[in-house]
Amino acid sequence: MTGSIKHFVNLQDYAPSTIEALLAQASAYQQGQLPTQTAQPVAVANLFFENSTRTQTSFQMAESRLGYQRFDLNPAHSSIQKGESLLDTMKTLAAIGIDLAVIRHSATAWYQPLLAAKDLPIRLVNAGDGVGQHPSQTLLDLLTIQQEFGHFDGLTVGFLGDLAHSRVVHSAAPTFRRLGMQLSFAGPTQWQDPALATQGDYVSVEELVQTADVVICLRVQLERLAQPAASAFTKQDYFDSYALTKDRAEKMKAGAIIMHPGPVNRDVEIDSDLVDGPRSRIFQQMRNGVFARMAMLQHLLTAPSERN
Ligand code: CP
Numbered sequence: 544m545t546g547s548i549k550h551f552v553n554l555q556d557y558a559p560s561t562i563e564a565l566l567a568q569a570s571a572y573q574q575g576q577l578p579t580q581t582a583q584p585v586a587v588a589n590l591f592f593e594n595s596t597r598t599q600t601s602f603q604m605a606e607s608r609l610g611y612q613r614f615d616l617n618p619a620h621s622s623i624q625k626g627e628s629l630l631d632t633m634k635t636l637a638a639i640g641i642d643l644a645v646i647r648h649s650a651t652a653w654y655q656p657l658l659a660a661k662d663l664p665i666r667l668v669n670a671g672d673g674v675g676q677h678p679s680q681t682l683l684d685l686l687t688i689q690q691e692f693g694h695f696d697g698l699t700v701g702f703l704g705d706l707a708h709s710r711v712v713h714s715a716a717p718t719f720r721r722l723g724m725q726l727s728f729a730g731p732t733q734w735q736d737p738a739l740a741t742q743g744d745y746v747s748v749e750e751l752v753q754t755a756d757v758v759i760c761l762r763v764q765l766e767r768l769a770q771p772a773a774s775a776f777t778k779q780d781y782f783d784s785y786a787l788t789k790d791r792a793e794k795m796k797a798g799a800i801i802m803h804p805g806p807v808n809r810d811v812e813i814d815s816d817l818v819d820g821p822r823s824r825i826f827q828q829m830r831n832g833v834f835a836r837m838a839m840l841q842h843l844l845t846a847p848s849e850r851n
Pocket of ligand 1: 594595596597598599671680804805806
């Protein structure tokens with residue numbers, strides 16, 4: 544691989560015009576446009592250090608549709624278990640002929656030490672880092688909103704739930720704002736994130752649900768909660784106080800939609816029936832993920848570098 548190495552770790556590295564172009568390319572793929580074949584075969588390695596169903600399978604599907612050579616590494620069976628660093632693993636994969644690594648990791652900003660390394664010979668794609676960023680999720684969320692409303696400017700998006708531990712909201716908020724959307728946040732006081740107050744308004748659950756064009760329910764991130772925080776609520780207490788219930792959903796604006804990144808804790812952060820109901824775009828989000836990720840990967844390999 545020659546030329547400047549680029550990476551796709553944070554959507555804030557990309558200008559709004561580039562994000563619009565990525566969405567247009569994702570839509571074109573969805574409408575049946577065939578990918579342009581690269582001159583050389585592309586080899587991609589997927590490393591998921593944290594559990595995933597949607598993101599992992601969706602990247603695999605995107606890579607297959609793009610005609611890439613796909614290598615799915617199981618970190619539990621890799622030499623990282625023998626003490627090899629992530630940087631040395633990347634250098635090793637590059638030496639073997641891998642062009643691009645898609646990585647999910649529980650460490651927030653796992654990519655920073657790698658980007659600091661001189662001449663990293665492999666392109667990195669962030670498939671989710673701790674409570675940091677989830678750029679492919681943000682892109683598929685944008686695609687879903689664009690399909691519904693045809694624009695972003697002036698829409699109100701409400702994020703409801705476990706804000707502090709959600710990379711989905713940390714990734715989406717600044718980019719949604721740059722594209723002209725207004726944001727509101729609601730959730731348990733102890734799971735609020737003061738940093739989000741610079742991106743929008745903290746409001747009551749009722750106000751959020753009644754004023755948003757898009758309600759994004761966030762999963763309670765049990766795996767990131769230490770005891771006793773994990774047991775701060777009974778399931779019923781949380782549902783009654785903070786969930787998108789049927790009673791609350793009845794007061795949503797006409798035309799407003801429900802999104803959730805998944806996996807869903809049914810009857811915890813959202814009433815199970817709403818997941819499959821007419822306002823839900825949750826499975827459309829999953830379908831869109833394949834096309835959004837195709838556009839990301841092709842952009843990384845073919846477009847000139849922006850910041851990275
Ligand atoms: N939304 C999301 O990242 O889901 P997975 O954890 O299943 O990939």
